[in-house]
Amino acid sequence: MARVRAEVLVIGGGATGAGVAWDAALRGFDVVLVDRADLASGTSGRFHGLLHSGGRYVVKDPVAARECVDENAILRRVIPDCIEDTGGLFVTTPDDDPAYGERFLAGCAAAGLPAQEIDVGEALRAEPRLNPGIRRAFTAPDASVDVWKAVWSMASGAAEHDARILTYHSVVGLHTADGTVTGARVRNELTGEELDIEAGFTLNASGAWAAQIVKMAGIEGIGVIPGKGIMIAMSHRLVNTVVNRLDLPADGDILVPIRTVSAIGTTDIRAADPDEIPVTHAEVDQMLDAGERLVPGLRAARALRVWAGVRPLFQDEKSGATLTRDVTRTHAVIDHEARDGVRGLLTISGGKVTTLRLMAQDLVDAMCKQLGTERACRTADVRPPGNERGEYFRLGTRLREREATLGEEQLICECELVGRGRLERTMHRRGSVNLDDMRRQLRLGMGPCQGGFCIYRATGILHAIERLDGPEASASLVQFLEERWHGVWPILYGDQLRQARLDDWIFQGLLDVEHLPAAVAP
């Protein structure tokens, strides 16, 4: 059995876990992070991309609102390259109570959120697709955040401070001795090999899966409620500003322009199992109807993909709350020494991408306290790699970079402007045969054609770089096609159905992927 020693084991490579690894590594801890799959492939990679101003919570959850106000400002400073400064609008649709605006403004004032009412005409000039029937409009500093980029940035930063990031390693057991968690046994999901990690302290940042992890140390009764949220990416930027419906949080009331798409979200349905979160046609319809209220005609626009994420909402067991949206959106550090008599283990639960940095800080602070050491958090001041320029992301940047080398380098993914060099370098660096990993990291195959053209190309390139044999390459291709289908079949209508049929034409009609020699059975 191979062994690895570390001061701190971080379980979970989502936004929280990457933030925790970055925070702990910056404080000088020797860190190992494990995730059962790729970084940001769980809940973090399945949200709408909204960097909250806090406006959404000012009336209902002032604590969460205040946290968002502070963290929004800090993230803009430390990870600007992951953020597009879209600004946000809160609008009163004809179905909403205009008087809510006063409660909103009062809440904003209390939370220190610089919201301002603007003329409806001004809002409509800025966002001409908005429902012309809106009655009030307020601006707030919402933004969109590329969570994959943020997570990779922080994980790379941690790695620069000697953290080891082990993706595709799932925890199969926690080691305990004398009531103390001393590490974990993990399994490499790609090779099947197991590995023992000896750790002085274990930080459980596995979100919706947190309860499953602590059960391995015999801890029961952790209230982590998986709240299922579905989101639909529309193939264009229907708006260039984050648009929130000005009412108590409800289903389908946010439209976020993120990269080349706009995402409409979301629902909040209690899920039994964070690994079983199917999307139904009824949920899609509900989301489209909700979107119509913000942007009339949304149903006629092209939907690109739908996905569901599971929010890890911490339930205060004394509140007896049943609806997941009523549960506080702030996070909580669970002290298993105080709660369960188990030392060397802390769990972070709840929270949101906007407060990932604060969550990490609180968790590592709590660990330091238990360890009896004082090391100051530095994540509010240090920029992780990729953010050195100190400028916000701009949508046209990738195109400008590509145009500079057009004709010298092959464009492998035309939709998302991924060049061959970048793809080859990433494949070399990752050593992964999973094309979905390339999708998350490079946006390969995320555009309108959903991999119709680039995935055959990427398979050819992967085959050469990873020295795969034919069936292995076929397996990578088929895996991508099936994963892609998972996210498109519930929204196949209009132009996206047309696109899907063209993709069938390519993969089934032209390439006949179903009849590849010795292909791994789908």
Place this chain on the structure above:
Amino acid sequence: MSHHDVVVVGAGLAGLVAAVRLAEAGASVLVLAKGVGATHLSPCTIDVLGYDPEPVERPLEAVARLIAARPDHPYAVAGPAGVADAIAWFTGCFEDGPLAPYGYVGDGAENHVLPTALGAPRPSAVVPESMAAGDLRGGGEICVVGFRTLKDFYPLLMADNLDRLDGVHARGIELDLAAEGRADANALGVARALEAPAFRAELVAQLAGRLGADERVALPAVLGIADPHGVWTELQEHLGRPVFEVPTLPPSVAGMRVYATLTERLRRAGGRLILNVVVTGADRSGGARVTAVRARVGLRDVVHGADWVVLATGGFASGGLELDSRWTVRETALGLPVVGVPTPGAERFHPAYFDEHPIGRAGVAVDGEGRPLEPGGGVAMDNVRVAGATLAGAEPWREKSGDGLSLATGFRAAGSIMAALGVGAGATAGTGG
């Protein structure tokens, strides 16, 4: 208002076949299309029937069995004899076409088994002469040659899969040969480059001494666009061995050759083709007869009078059929009824990609003449014939039947109208349904 014997809507394989056949029989023909058709997307091998669901060796016989098992399959409109007639007519089109002697081989009795660009063995009945040597049925040694500049073809990957087939030995070579001086070219760019003798000479020079005695050479389907026969034969001669093309990602050079051949024949026969025209509806003279089609050209509405209409706008992939977010399906040009659509609330797609999906066979249902039907079974439009992927009942990509269906039903639509007009061979033959 213009008036023609026949207005054909759609310029894919089905529409062009119908138009050429009718024009050559003496009818006045106008083709209206939103753009070039699916020829530019399709490998343009005429796959009559590849899987049923086992690999099909003798496609015409398999078509007869398919029709018996599925009377609602669109091949029932053409019938096995009609398919054979259509194939003979199609291969004949090339004999005195603009690209002659470039042509197609095969009569539908047997399938070739051609390698795809991923190295899968794909059954195909009637294929360009320049692809026929790829037939894997006899096994053999193959050297797959690609160009680094062409990102739509990966010779090493294709060879790796091919090499796993019984009796086939394959390896790949990637040449560093920039087409038109660019690092990034598509199939059309490389095809244009190969028209230049110097580029061909460089290709031959780079392969000199690198080929085994018994190896035949696979290349992406880019061997010339204006003179494919010349490019192909010269390469065979200079390399001293059989050379064959492998279809790859769109744009399809082989499909462009079909388009060039059929549109030139249409022109020679006096037919007209207008692109950038979106047909939006039909005028009727009471009853079920169409008198004209309405179309939109830019912001202008125009009306084209017609005695007969062939609807060949394709399926969902081509915009001939549309599904909206409320799950209503529409045939976009004439507003014909569409069958095979799951009712609202019912499952339309399965969560597994390779499953057969409930909506997969949706389309316009027709009678034995190719006339569109109402849901109750009555004829919706008496003088309209529907052809190609708009038809209900097929799963062209899974069956590998797409181009065969388009050819056979386009040919059949023409035959039905020719019989009614009393012109050409259609008056007596080619109505095999």
